[in-house]
Amino acid sequence: MTGLEDDLTAAVEAPDSADGAAGLRRARAWLTRAAEPGSVELWRFVADAGPAAAVLALRSGTAPEAVRALVGARAGEDTSLDDLRRAERCGARLVVPEDDEWPALALHPLTVAAHAGGDGGTQSDRTTALVPPVALWVRGDACLDAAVDRSVAVVGSRASTAYGEHVAAELGAQLGERGWTVVSGGAYGIDVAAHRGALAAGAPTVAVLACGVDRAYPAAHSAVFARIIDAGGLLVSEWPPGAAPHRHRFLVRNRIIAGLTRGTVVVEAAARSGAQATARRARGLGKEVLVVPGPVTSAMSVGCHELLREPEFGARLVSDAAQVIEAVGSLGSDLADPPRRPASPRDGLSDLACRVLDACPVRVGVGAERLAAVAGCEPLEAMRVLPSLEVSGLVQWTGTGWRLAPPPRREARRR
Amino acid sequence: MTGLEDDLTAAVEAPDSADGAAGLRRARAWLTRAAEPGSVELWRFVADAGPAAAVLALRSGTAPEAVRALVGARAGEDTSLDDLRRAERCGARLVVPEDDEWPALALHPLTVAAHAGGDGGTQSDRTTALVPPVALWVRGDACLDAAVDRSVAVVGSRASTAYGEHVAAELGAQLGERGWTVVSGGAYGIDVAAHRGALAAGAPTVAVLACGVDRAYPAAHSAVFARIIDAGGLLVSEWPPGAAPHRHRFLVRNRIIAGLTRGTVVVEAAARSGAQATARRARGLGKEVLVVPGPVTSAMSVGCHELLREPEFGARLVSDAAQVIEAVGSLGSDLADPPRRPASPRDGLSDLACRVLDACPVRVGVGAERLAAVAGCEPLEAMRVLPSLEVSGLVQWTGTGWRLAPPPRREARRR
Numbered sequence: 001m002t003g004l005e006d007d008l009t010a011a012v013e014a015p016d017s018a019d020g021a022a023g024l025r026r027a028r029a030w031l032t033r034a035a036e037p038g039s040v041e042l043w044r045f046v047a048d049a050g051p052a053a054a055v056l057a058l059r060s061g062t063a064p065e066a067v068r069a070l071v072g073a074r075a076g077e078d079t080s081l082d083d084l085r086r087a088e089r090c091g092a093r094l095v096v097p098e099d100d101e102w103p104a105l106a107l108h109p110l111t112v113a114a115h116a117g118g119d120g121g122t123q124s125d126r127t128t129a130l131v132p133p134v135a136l137w138v139r140g141d142a143c144l145d146a147a148v149d150r151s152v153a154v155v156g157s158r159a160s161t162a163y164g165e166h167v168a169a170e171l172g173a174q175l176g177e178r179g180w181t182v183v184s185g186g187a188y189g190i191d192v193a194a195h196r197g198a199l200a201a202g203a204p205t206v207a208v209l210a211c212g213v214d215r216a217y218p219a220a221h222s223a224v225f226a227r228i229i230d231a232g233g234l235l236v237s238e239w240p241p242g243a244a245p246h247r248h249r250f251l252v253r254n255r256i257i258a259g260l261t262r263g264t265v266v267v268e269a270a271a272r273s274g275a276q277a278t279a280r281r282a283r284g285l286g287k288e289v290l291v292v293p294g295p296v297t298s299a300m301s302v303g304c305h306e307l308l309r310e311p312e313f314g315a316r317l318v319s320d321a322a323q324v325i326e327a328v329g330s331l332g333s334d335l336a337d338p339p340r341r342p343a344s345p346r347d348g349l350s351d352l353a354c355r356v357l358d359a360c361p362v363r364v365g366v367g368a369e370r371l372a373a374v375a376g377c378e379p380l381e382a383m384r385v386l387p388s389l390e391v392s393g394l395v396q397w398t399g400t401g402w403r404l405a406p407p408p409r410r411e412a413r414r415r
Numbered sequence: 416m417t418g419l420e421d422d423l424t425a426a427v428e429a430p431d432s433a434d435g436a437a438g439l440r441r442a443r444a445w446l447t448r449a450a451e452p453g454s455v456e457l458w459r460f461v462a463d464a465g466p467a468a469a470v471l472a473l474r475s476g477t478a479p480e481a482v483r484a485l486v487g488a489r490a491g492e493d494t495s496l497d498d499l500r501r502a503e504r505c506g507a508r509l510v511v512p513e514d515d516e517w518p519a520l521a522l523h524p525l526t527v528a529a530h531a532g533g534d535g536g537t538q539s540d541r542t543t544a545l546v547p548p549v550a551l552w553v554r555g556d557a558c559l560d561a562a563v564d565r566s567v568a569v570v571g572s573r574a575s576t577a578y579g580e581h582v583a584a585e586l587g588a589q590l591g592e593r594g595w596t597v598v599s600g601g602a603y604g605i606d607v608a609a610h611r612g613a614l615a616a617g618a619p620t621v622a623v624l625a626c627g628v629d630r631a632y633p634a635a636h637s638a639v640f641a642r643i644i645d646a647g648g649l650l651v652s653e654w655p656p657g658a659a660p661h662r663h664r665f666l667v668r669n670r671i672i673a674g675l676t677r678g679t680v681v682v683e684a685a686a687r688s689g690a691q692a693t694a695r696r697a698r699g700l701g702k703e704v705l706v707v708p709g710p711v712t713s714a715m716s717v718g719c720h721e722l723l724r725e726p727e728f729g730a731r732l733v734s735d736a737a738q739v740i741e742a743v744g745s746l747g748s749d750l751a752d753p754p755r756r757p758a759s760p761r762d763g764l765s766d767l768a769c770r771v772l773d774a775c776p777v778r779v780g781v782g783a784e785r786l787a788a789v790a791g792c793e794p795l796e797a798m799r800v801l802p803s804l805e806v807s808g809l810v811q812w813t814g815t816g817w818r819l820a821p822p823p824r825r826e827a828r829r830r
Contacts, residue, residue: 309732
């Protein structure tokens with residue numbers, strides 16, 4: 001408890017001071033150790049109270065019962081300074097939403113989903129809930145936000161076939177050659193084939209792990225993880241250094257892979273597989289789901305074909321990287337050199353407009369009253385800013401309500 | 416010219432007499448030799464004038480110039496009796512629209528398309544036009560209409576891979592086991608693999624040829640064609656006995672494969688291939704297009720994946736025969752023994768209602784004025800019969816016009 005309460009109090013009382021910033025980072029580090037990620041209830045409590053006040057409330061037992069239950073006995077423990085030092089020793093750092101490199105826009109649909117989710121008394125299912133991370137442990141030199149700005153998830157079975165591994169490696173190499181970052185897990189099969197393909201093309205990749213970024217799991221991939229770092233890529237995790245790769249953590253982790261990227265490519269997937277689950281979470285976030293078909297005689301393509309056979313699901317069949325980029329990129333942008341980053345359309349927005357924007361759901365439009373309730377303003381105020389958000393291409397009117405405008409908006413984010 | 420004009424005159428003057436029926440059959444036999452099939456102009460001329468009067472007009476030079484040009488010097492020739500005798504010698508017959516076994520309902524969308532097609536002065540492209548045959552040469556003992564009532568086209572590349580041939584044979588066997596007839600061409604590759612799969616399961620198939628039904632093309636398949644006949648299947652062709660398999664005839668023939676069946680399964684297809692063309696014609700007729708995916712590394716699956724990537728095209732991915740039957744069959748009907756044939760919903764229709772029904776297009780609805788023009792009646796008369804056609808489930812109102820009701824209607828045709 002090396003002064004944790006003092007640091008937290010400083011963050012609450014003087015958030016803009018150096019001590020306040022350190023306290024805030026320490027609060028989020030503490031949260032990654034104290035609570036398993038993926039809980040909508042915890043994320044909302046932190047978002048509402050602020051991270052330092054949230055941790056103070058959890059440690060003093062004044063937080064709501066539903067949130068305290070998520071932390072349990074860990075409330076009394078504190079290894080936050082040790083975790084931050086341990087990260088530093090392996091070349092890692094904690095990236096928090098208050099940092100410039102936080103991938104706020106990529107994660108925006110997760111934020112919207114976490115705000116929009118049901119307010120019922122029951123706990124959300126952490127393995128399926130759509131909720132942003134409270135912080136990310138990141139190992140590697142690249143800026144996280146820049147690394148994932150033009151990124152595609154390539155996911156698939158661990159028990160992949162030679163065909164699937166060939167396709168994943170080809171996709172990885174071709175995406176890398178065209179300046180797209182491959183994001184995947186670190187598992188056997190499709191994950192590692194995609195990383196290796198990109199690395200062979202000299203391109204950095206991002207591996208999102210279900211354990212600490214200082215651990216190599218599976219151990220056989222420690223050399224690949226080292227090459228990812230050397231190539232300018234990143235290892236990313238919601239769990240603090242030393243955390244073990246528990247089984248359920250992979251499911252919780254999958255939403256980060258879907259959430260950081262423009263779209264998810266499923267290369268091989270068995271029926272009812274984790275790769276399918278990642279694809280469904282990507283779709284739930286309004287992101288593209290792209291599916292590589294395979295022989296109908298292969299059990300490892302059954303899950304891919306299931307996704308393509310669902311008429312309402314909206315997955316697209318892709319055969320190569322060009323078709324992937326066509327789906328996730330914007331017209332013409334991949335023919336030219338990457339343009340410099342233009343001003344963000346959010347730059348000039350008032351605080352009120354930002355809040356209303358953040359309150360807009362991804363898919364089903366909602367009325368101004370609902371937006372106002374989420375944004376914490378009067379319906380009339382929301383109705384005053386919505387037209388300008390629409391003109392800026394940030395939101396759209398569906399005929400029955402307001403929602404976020406779909407991806408073309410991202411064009412402005414290219415750099 | 417063994418009394419051709421006499422027979423034709425008998426058909427015109429006493430169409431219901433035995434001589435009249437023979438003359439009418441001879442007229443259609445003559446047409447299959449004199450004019451290459453696939454011409455909308457010729458088909459309409461025959462439909463309007465009646466086959467016997469149409470042949471008389473062609474032979475006497477009084478037919479319209481556009482139609483005479485399709486026959487040219489062949490107008491003066493007549494081998495119709497020889498062709499009918501030659502067919503008889505090889506166990507074949509000419510099936511004409513006036514016969515009970517004519518597959519009128521299966522071919523209905525082609526009839527509608529031929530009526531609805533443009534009336535411009537330019538000749539239709541015979542390789543893409545949607546138009547019924549004027550008659551079909553059929554070899555084998557089965558009733559043509561019964562054989563194709565529950566049928567699926569299985570088409571694909573001649574230069575197929577072992578994977579494609581395996582899938583085609585499996586599909587053929589499983590469709591055959593479930594009482595569905597495989598319809599295909601007689602070519603190397605996917606065609607013959609599908610036939611062989613069905614034959615191995617003891618099921619009859621239908622081979623639609625681009626040459627006379629007395630010819631084995633390719634010669635290597637003469638044993639397969641003999642087995643099709645022995646198994647109770649059929650060889651079918653628009654061309655008379657002895658006709659050679661000219662290259663363009665395969666394209667013209669493809670519409671018959673699409674037209675006779677409930678849906679078309681594409682197993683392997685190269686980019687811009689004949690199998691794709693057949694699929695497009697099936698879609699143009701409002702029939703199901705089902706596509707088997709394959710490895711994205713295989714050139715023989717590129718055409719399949721192209722079809723599946725066209726968002727507006729509406730092809731469905733299928734992995735096995737059960738998925739094919741689910742798509743072309745009707746709910747529950749394939750769990751029970753095939754029910755006996757119920758009364759046709761067309762049974763009680765007046766002549767006027769039949770004409771209005773035949774005038775309804777397959778896809779885009781049109782107004783009563785347009786229907787009346789095609790049906791040859793007053794708009795008010797058409798409007799009087801349309802409600803009862805709708806109640807019978809034969810037509811539907813799209814919100815902007817009338818069109819044929821989609822396939823569920825076919826349920827009533829099962830036997």
